[in-house]
């Protein structure tokens with residue numbers, strides 16, 4: 001078969017050649033947890049970096065406060081009080097409380113709002129991490145025009161590497177189909193190297209840091 | 215891979231005279247060069263990380279076959295498929311076969327230099343499948359039927375007005391008739407057109423910035439989020455990438471990810487970094503049910519064990535283009551290769567043959583700034599010089615230059631001949647000077663005096679004068 | 688004659704003042720001046736300025752008489768074999784000297800960085816090349832290391848310094864020439880806005896790709912002009928010919944010189960025309 005030939009030929013060529021670069025470099029271990037410059041405590045660093053990436057942040061005491069905070073944010077942005085709530089959050093809070101209308105159709109059209117959770121967040125760059133899973137739909141993160149993310153205060157880790165510990169990938173568990181590190185709103189600088197927000201994904205990214213973890 | 219470097223000199227001259235292009239290229243300095251310097255300065259460990267990244271990639275390349283097999287095993291275990299393509303033709307055929315199997319009519323694509331390298335789009339079109347580029351820059355290029363002029367900023371050669379014209383020409387069929395001139399409006403219009411295309415696409419094709427051997431993940435970096443939509447909405451996700459993109463572990467990958475955006479655009483991180491690992495799991499709510507990785511060789515394995523091996527470390531950040539004084543003055547199209555600038559000067563001849571890419575490794579003043587900024591410390595000037603050596607060995611160097619070099623070697627081999635030559639040249643130069651300056655010289659000298667004057671020697675050669683004055687020798 | 692008589696005489700007299708003594712003074716260590724073919728042919732006065740400076744730094748100057756070209760043009764054009772034999776000649780020629788001084792970043796870089804790469808590690812010449820690399824210094828590095836302090840008349844007041852790429856990147860020369868220039872009382876040192884960008888000389892590059900090279904040097908002269916300098920100094924005669932020629936073609940009233948000329952106080956007076 002051609003395909004097998006190709007595989008064998010490519011691997012054969014690679015194995016035949018005598019590499020000129022150090023082959024015996026000890027399997028390189030990356031930097032251990034590593035603290036980016038910035039505020040001294042982790043949440044402060046996360047907020048600093050997120051704001052530098054054009055995200056906005058608000059703190060809430062508990063998950064019960066989320067709907068109201070969302071309603072306030074949407075009103076403040078002059079957006080309709082209508083949103084898609086990600087599956088993992090739906091059962092955790094009462095959206096009637098914030099006078100919000102929940103619309104669970106896939107948010108394909110312009111102007112849609114999505115409220116979602118995350119599996120973790122990274123202080124290093126103000127990043128939140130989305131993943132696929134049984135009760136998660138990561139598509140929502142990319143389709144929304146306004147994305148509101150609930151991050152539990154204890155979900156924030158120092159550096160990217162720690163995410164994989166949380167997912168237990170390092171201890172043998174397979175990686176989810178998708179793990180996505182998202183930092184600030186979607187953007188493009190293709191036209192004259194000038195940044196425009198909301199290229200394909202969210203134009204606005206608002207993070208609610210909750211002392212209670214979803 | 216199509217390479218048209220033969221007309222480099224003419225194209226470069228045209229580029230230098232193209233006012234719109236020259237204006238567009240001015241954005242490199244602020245957009246990339248200063249941004250990178252600031253990002254590097256913000257990160258105290260930046261230089262140490264570059265050393266580490268060089269070592270990680272060197273180690274990976276030296277053990278590439280093992281890591282490729284590990285990667286393949288992990289992808290397969292999760293229900294994905296890995297395909298091996300010796301050359302561009304095989305890669306195209308594999309992609310087409312997958313598309314045909316799914317009955318695909320339209321394919322969304324996120325930016326991928328490898329698919330540019332294998333010229334995938336025209337091939338799919340010929341076979342009745344419509345490819346839709348979704349990165350804004352690539353989308354504009356596709357509408358204009360051009361090639362990207364930069365590996366990370368495909369339309370850096372265009373002005374806003376040119377983009378406005380392009381949209382105005384192509385968007386009426388989507389119901390947008392007005393010629394927009396405000397950048398944010400233009401982005402919004404393209405977004406809403408592409409949103410519809412995303413939703414309807416049958417297959418999504420992405421490249422990969424990295425492949426992680428220990429998990430079988432393909433990692434894609436974007437600022438727009440288009441790769442994520444490309445890979446999340448259709449039922450089939452195809453990753454088309456080069457065999458050199460491997461890194462051993464997730465930790466290694468994050469190390470690279472700290473360097474890539476900082477080197478490329480001066481961002482600490484891009485808006486999106488996604489790890490795609492296998493197809494949708496049974497319990498997942500969404501995601502493509504089939505996941506393919508096409509691994510392209512196309513000349514890469516031939517670089518192993520040669521003086522060009524280190525080029526396989528390249529992570530395609532584009533920093534060498536951004537900092538190249540030649541690139542910054544002529545842009546990417548003059549090179550006639552999808553890989554322009556310093557990295558292209560080394561890679562293009564490796565992939566397409568030095569006979570087709572002769573000008574590329576020569577069009578460098580060897581200023582060394584590319585090597586200085588390369589995150590994985592690839593000695594680009596040294597490798598360009600190696601290409602010049604190969605050319606010289608194969609008698610591909612232009613005859614005049616060869617003759618001149620031979621002559622100079624003969625002259626320099628004998629101090630007597632050398633001194634006679636210096637004396638004659640000194641006399642001649644002083645003879646052709648007029649009022650203390652030389653304004654025009656023949657032959658190779660014409661290249662000099664076409665651009666600038668020359669001051670003739672102030673007298674006999676230093677060594678001659680030194681001897682006459684009784685200096686110690 | 689290209690030069691007006693009196694000024695040339697003045698310069699020559701000053702140089703003569705520094706001219707070496709014939710008989711070696713046993714107390715002074717010797718330094719070989721590898722003058723480079725460009726200085727030798729086109730800017731002999733840079734050779735004399737360098738010799739004067741080396742001497743003022745406490746060394747006796749020797750100009751090994753068999754020296755020709757370091758081989759850089761052939762090396763960078765892919766003619767490795769010729770480059771190797773030129774390197775071989777130069778290595779032999781400079782073998783007897785414990786200090787070799789080169790008034791050029793790129794030729795010093797050729798010897799220090801590239802010569803060793805021309806030979807197999809098993810080759811005896813590899814060791815010799817390495818040893819020569821260790822003994823060789825670019826002029827401003829040599830002067831700075833020996834704590835040289837110029838005491839010469841000031842010949843320019845607003846001076847921009849241009850870094851040659853090889854000097855800057857291969858040899859890390861940045862602070863030394865600046866520090867030396869700052870020792871000239873009354874001299875104001877000016878920085879270019881893009882000091883790390885190439886002037887477009889690049890050896891054979893400038894004649895192989897004249898249009899691109901021409902634009903690069905045009906950008907450079909614009910940068911120099913914007914500093915308001917009356918003089919631009921540098922450490923490589925390649926860059927010097929390029930920048931000086933462009934300044935002249937553009938009709939700009941800015942002098943270009945080798946840094947050694949300023950430090951030795953042997954810069955020719957401004958000439959009209």
Ligand code: SF4
Nearest residue numbers: 528529531532534588
């Ligand atoms: S050669 Fe280095 S600088 Fe250039 S694109 Fe590759 S990694 Fe980046």
